[in-house]
Amino acid sequence: MMRPAYGSWVEVGSTERPTSETAERRPLWRRRLLVVVVGAAVLLTGVLVAAWVTAPAPARPRQVVLGRLRDDGGRFVPLRAISPTLQRAIVATEDERFYRHHGIDLIGLSRAFAYDASHLTLSQGGSTLTEQLAKVLYLGGNDDSPWRKLQDAAVAIRLESRLSKRTILELYLNSVYFGDGAYGVEAASERYFGVSPSRLDLARASVLAGIIQDPSGYDPLLQPTLSRQRQVQVLTSMVRDGYTREDQALAALHDPLPLGNGSALPRSRRRSSHRTRASPGSRSSPG
Numbered sequence: 001m002m003r004p005a006y007g008s009w010v011e012v013g014s015t016e017r018p019t020s021e022t023a024e025r026r027p028l029w030r031r032r033l034l035v036v037v038v039g040a041a042v043l044l045t046g047v048l049v050a051a052w053v054t055a056p057a058p059a060r061p062r063q064v065v066l067g068r069l070r071d072d073g074g075r076f077v078p079l080r081a082i083s084p085t086l087q088r089a090i091v092a093t094e095d096e097r098f099y100r101h102h103g104i105d106l107i108g109l110s111r112a113f114a115y116d117a118s119h120l121t122l123s124q125g126g127s128t129l130t131e132q133l134a135k136v137l138y139l140g141g142n143d144d145s146p147w148r149k150l151q152d153a154a155v156a157i158r159l160e161s162r163l164s165k166r167t168i169l170e171l172y173l174n175s176v177y178f179g180d181g182a183y184g185v186e187a188a189s190e191r192y193f194g195v196s197p198s199r200l201d202l203a204r205a206s207v208l209a210g211i212i213q214d215p216s217g218y219d220p221l222l223q224p225t226l227s228r229q230r231q232v233q234v235l236t237s238m239v240r241d242g243y244t245r246e247d248q249a250l251a252a253l254h255d256p257l258p259l260g261n262g263s264a265l266p267r268s269r270r271r272s273s274h275r276t277r278a279s280p281g282s283r284s285s286p287g
Helices: 020-025 028-054 061-071 084-094 106-119 129-139 146-162 165-173 185-193 202-211 224-240 246-253
Strands: none
Touching: 061 129, 061 165, 084 129, 084 165, 084 202, 084 224, 129 146, 129 165, 185 202, 202 224, 202 246, 224 246
16 A cells, blocks of 8 residues: 655644744743833832932921911911811812822822823823922922822822821911912912901802912902802812702802902802812812
């Protein structure tokens, strides 16, 4: 019996055994991917460490705030002398998870990133109250680069490890800029409404809290209509977080607020405080 010539065998279902060279080539893409992932992780770790090391140490924050107030002719107001309503308005508007995070808000950052990605913008900062305080006291400037935000976060984490939430909120309220040359809550209360911080009711507190995001754009003396629109967002956030009821929010919107320059903030025509929903961009991003 003659054997078929070489190459004439046809075996259905037969499989060719991979050579050692083929077996080595197959997982090559996996090895390359692993190298990329590890390299990216090492690079990110290096950047985070560099940001932590180069960020300024938050030394004597209370003294820094007192010094700035003295330079501006202001007065430090302890938290117990600041309207609790304003405190709630600030937290609801600027940092709703203030009492639950340790300086940086990963949920807020994720939402801000998603908002930016969906709107093709880079406007959302996701900055916490503590990060804003860190920037005001130690970093300054208008640098919103990723590197600066990492430094903001590094200083914020250090502040949170040393100070109570009450102290952080107290320092923030005494240092934040409310527009029209008013640094700190005492100057802002007197400038816009002619009252002390302890006498800020819901209507006044919600207007002041709204100024922080854009001090010139939401100045009630110069931009009363925009100030009222921003107040709707603040009150919506407060209702959402359980800091006030909707009927109280509506009453605040319809209050014709007397202003420090002798004029009055016109009544809002809104019938519901929930008509305007605060987007992720309703939080301030000074840093």
